[in-house]
Amino acid sequence: MSTNPTRLRALALYKELHRLGRDYPDPSYNFNGRMRKLFEKNRHLTDKDEIEKALKLGEFIKNETLALYSLRKYRxxxxxYPPTSLTEL
Known part of the structure; x- marks a missing residue:
């Protein structure tokens, strides 16, 4: 049985995005449903360049979601903490 490294990358990315989607701040956005549709839409891809492009888009979405979570935690x-001066109000 041979393992395709691209398939393994896609599965790992799907798993990471699914875990990130659990904590998505807006439940009406349906993060996991949209993510699943994107993966299903790209299921038929066979060209290595197109697959790589789709994986890079997924990585971009993952990084942006992580940035959103970091910003939410920072806020x-x-x-x-109370404001230290009147300019921070």
């Missing part, structure tokens, strides 16, 4: 921490 929460900022709200926990």
């Amino acid at each position: 929460h921490l900022k709200r926990m």
Whole structure:
């Protein structure tokens, strides 16, 4: 049984995005449903360049989602402390 490294990368990316989608702040956006549709839409790809392009898009979405979560955590921490001056209001 041979393992395709591209397939393994796609599965790992899908798994990571699915885990990130659990904590997505807006439940009405349906992050996991949209992500699944994108993966199913690209299921038929056979050209290595197109597959690589789709994987890079998935990595971009993953990084942007992680940045969104970091920003959300930062904003929460900022709200926990009182402003130090009147300009921060």
